[in-house]
Amino acid sequence: xxxxxxxxxxxxxxxxxxxxxxxxxxxxxxxxxxxxxxxxxxxxxxxxxxxxxxxxxxxxxxxxxxxxxxxxxxxxxxxxxxxxxxxxxxxxxxxxxxxxxxxxxxxxxxxxxxx
Amino acid sequence: xxxxxxxxxxxxxxxxxxxxxxxxxxxxxxxxxxxxxxxxxxxxxxxxxxxxxxxxxxxxxxxxxxxxxxxxxxxxxxxxxxxxxxxxxxxxxxxxxxxxxxxxxxxxxxxxxxx
Numbered sequence: 001x002x003x004x005x006x007x008x009x010x011x012x013x014x015x016x017x018x019x020x021x022x023x024x025x026x027x028x029x030x031x032x033x034x035x036x037x038x039x040x041x042x043x044x045x046x047x048x049x050x051x052x053x054x055x056x057x058x059x060x061x062x063x064x065x066x067x068x069x070x071x072x073x074x075x076x077x078x079x080x081x082x083x084x085x086x087x088x089x090x091x092x093x094x095x096x097x098x099x100x101x102x103x104x105x106x107x108x109x110x111x112x113x114x115x
Numbered sequence: 116x117x118x119x120x121x122x123x124x125x126x127x128x129x130x131x132x133x134x135x136x137x138x139x140x141x142x143x144x145x146x147x148x149x150x151x152x153x154x155x156x157x158x159x160x161x162x163x164x165x166x167x168x169x170x171x172x173x174x175x176x177x178x179x180x181x182x183x184x185x186x187x188x189x190x191x192x193x194x195x196x197x198x199x200x201x202x203x204x205x206x207x208x209x210x211x212x213x214x215x216x217x218x219x220x221x222x223x224x225x226x227x228x229x230x
Contacts, residue, residue, distance in 0.1 A: 004158075031216060042222035043159070043204065056217065091158050101147035101166075101208040101216055106158030 002026045004107035006092050012113045018080040021110045023092030024073055032075045033104060034060075034067055035091040043091070049075065082114045117142040119221040121205060127227045128195055136190040136224045138205035146210025148181050148188050149218065153202045162203075163190075195228045202226070 005024045013019055025032045033048040047057035047067040057067060064083070069075045079086055089111050093104040122137035138148070146167050151159035165172040165181045165188070172179045178191040192199050202225045206218040 033218075043220040045217060045219075048217065093158070095216060097216055101149065101164055101210065103149065103161035103164065104159075104216070104218065106160070108156075109158055 002105075004092055004094050004105050006090075006107035006110050008110060009108060010111045010113075012115065013082055014115055015083055016081040017114075018078065019082050019086075019112060019114075021077045021090055021092075021112070023075040023077075023094075023107060025075060025092070025094030026105055027073070029094035029096045029105070031095045031097065032069060033093040033095075034075070034077050035093065035106075036088045037091060037109070038088045046077070046090075079112075082112075084114045087112055087114050117219070119143070119205065119207060119219060121203075121221040121224045123224065124222075125225045125227065127229060130195060130197060130228050130230050132195055134192040134195045134199070134226055134228070136203050136205075136226065138188040138190070138221055140186050140207055143186075143207050143219065144209055145183075145207035147208040148179075149206045149208065150177075150179055150188075150190050151204045151206060151220075153204060153223065159204055192226075195226075197228045197230050200227050 007022045031050050034046040035043050037043045046059045049069045052069045066078045089109045091109045093106040095102050095104045118141040120139045128134045149164045150162045153159040163179045165179050176193045180189045202223040204223045205221045
């Protein structure tokens with residue numbers, strides 16, 4: 001049963017520290033997405049990649065967030081420096097498609113708390 | 116401004132009845148609309164996709180309608196069961212020509228089916 005995996009599942013850190021979240025997409029999927037979910041804003045797209053190339057990262061605060069996909073089995077989201085307002089659940093999702101719309105498979109999320 | 120509104124944050128319904136969830140949008144032109152289910156502490160799970168030229172789509176006890184004139188989608192669960200209790204999210208896809216499948220999510224409706 002293929003799944004998207006994310007590590008860590010929970011992260012508590014102090015303001016100013018660097019946070020790195022990792023995602024392993026489903027093998028064979030060509031698109032990877034990073035989302036952030038909060039009670040107030042709901043699920044927001046931060047960035048996404050197609051065939052490992054970044055397509056759009058306009059949803060991310062550029063000065064502190066960065067997303068990369070060093071290889072087809074790993075996507076990373078970094079926050080440096082972290083701030084309390086970054087506290088949220090971060091989801092990675094992957095999917096396969098060439099055109100049209102297609103389902104996204106979500107990971108279990110990383111719950112980040114910045115104190 | 117762009118908005119995706121899902122009816123009432125919470126909906127309680129008696130087991131066996133039909134649950135109807137609403138998704139209304141403003142200033143979007145979705146070519147596709149998707150519905151996801153999210154359980155507490157988990158990532159969203161894909162349920163159904165409907166295209167703009169489709170009026171209705173069914174899958175087992177689920178039915179989705181899509182009215183681009185009203186700018187609305189309705190999501191129905193017939194013969195509801197306590198196991199259907201979850202948060203349901205609608206997501207719009209404007210059908211980017213790159214096929215990137217960039218989804219815009221509503222904030223969700225929390226459904227509780229009472230035995």
